[in-house]
Amino acid sequence: MIKARKVSYAYGETVALRDVSFDLPRGQTLAVVGPSGCGKTTLLGLIAGLLPITAGELLVDGAPVQPRRPGTALILQDYGLLPWKTVRENAALGLRIRRLPVDAADQALREVGIADLARRWPHQLSGGQQQRVAIARALALGPDLLLMDEPFSALDALTREEMQDLLLAIWRKRQTSLVLVTHSITEAVYLGQQILVLSRRPGRVVDLFANPAVGDRRADAFHSMVNRVRDALEKGVNGGA
Ligand SMILES: Nc1ncnc2c1ncn2[C@@H]1O[C@H](COP(=O)(O)OP(=O)(O)O)[C@@H](O)[C@H]1O
Ligand SMILES: [Mg+2]
Structure with missing residues (x-):
């Protein structure tokens, strides 16, 4: 690789x-x-x-x-979440930019164990949960x-x-x-x-x-x-x- x-x-x-x-x-x-x-x-x-x-x-x-x-997906230390978007929208960001269906974001949120937090805002999450959103965003693109x-x-x-x-x-x-x-x-x-x-x-x-x-x-x-x-x-x- x-x-x-x-x-x-x-x-x-x-x-x-x-x-x-x-x-x-x-x-x-x-x-x-x-x-x-x-x-x-x-x-x-x-x-x-x-x-x-x-x-x-x-x-x-x-x-x-x-x-x-x-x-190639790059995940940075500071998570890079947009504070004005929900967890689901943050996870779907890469898909939206590429004009792909956003269902893959829901699947990725399930995979990282935070599907139940999809409608929350980033400031309502712990550090570990924010990191999960960042990982979900990367996984949604199938890297x-x-x-x-x-x-x-x-x-x-x-x-x-x-x-x-x-x-x-x-x-x-x-x-x-x-x-x-x-x-x-x-x-x-x-x-x-x-x-x-x-x-x-x-x-x-x-x-x-x-x-x-x-x-x-x-x-x-x-x-x-x-x-x-x-x-x-x-x-x-x-x-x-
Ligand atoms: N944009 C930059 N301009 C000048 N020097 C830089 C820049 N980015 C990093 N450096 C320097 O290059 C070296 C390596 O940086 P970096 O790759 O960030 O190290 P690490 O991630 O291992 O801490 C450091 O000495 C850093 O100060
Ligand atoms: Mg470094």
């Missing part, structure tokens, strides 16, 4: 990413972790086609990234590639685990390819079949782990993977990459 080869990116003098390479097979998940400011959001921007590829090669579904690829930028970082720990479970269930059902940027090592290990660890800026690949522990927080393999990712992060922060 994604093939990245030596992708670099600079904002003027500021080099954000350097020589990042990885492959994401169709239907699989990749978690990206790295220190603040190391280029994680930049990487998502490149994959989403919001930033131009200026160095290296980046293919999505076999083709060079294009802006507004219909199958084959879901990009998420620290989607759960504003949520309390229990809600966060609930949302991780929901995302895992959605992914298992839909087999959507997923790139998840996160600050949380445990979140990366819970959700990423591969875990890409970036160094501090400019973000380089410190390590790319194949993770057998997806979906099982209690497994021994989970805890040993958490430790391996932690070691790699420390190496990257100390400039050892």
